[in-house]
Amino acid sequence: MDTISFDEWKKIEMKVGKIMKVERVPDTDKLYKLQVDIGVAEPIQIVTSLVPYYKEEELQDRKIVVLVNLEPAKFAGETSEGMLLCAENEDEDKCVLLSVEKDIEPGTPIT
């Protein structure tokens, strides 16, 4: 395991997000397209392969943890402006969203 410096860590920006809208990405098996409030004027769009693990109604209004300064990427033609964080056990095919243990506002920075 390679060690990182505190400066490398400080480049990473993560925030609390709240999922405002959930849609399936058409013609894909696993992809949702989410609109996520991260405490700024407009929600950001996040594309994520959570279909096997979470139903739409389980995601709606959920507080999550979002990496907000990753360079945007395209999946199935849809732009993803961030990445939500999960604990993922590939051997057992488990994927569990990170959350906050008490309620706190969208946009709150992770430190």
Place this chain on the structure above:
Amino acid sequence: MDTISFDEWKKIEMKVGKIMKVERVPDTDKLYKLQVDIGVAEPIQIVTSLVPYYKEEELQDRKIVVLVNLEPAKFAGETSEGMLLCAENEDEDKCVLLSVEKDIEPGTPIT
């Protein structure tokens, strides 16, 4: 906000941890010294300034999210071998631990 590349993100190693032991660091106001199971043979020690926000019994056995490959640092003479992650609102003096929304084993990687 500066964008990071996927390669910069992949350098960051975070895991689910479980707090096995909680002690105050003597002669400090804010510091706990925690022994945290991150799924390897021995727990790692984390020093954290959570005394104003969490009681010892609220931390004991709690599942948390740990940055595990930060270079070790010393606080009040105690070595910290990782950092636990919080959502922190400095204006309101609030600090809320990150967690997993369903139970999952210590050591599970965050992706």
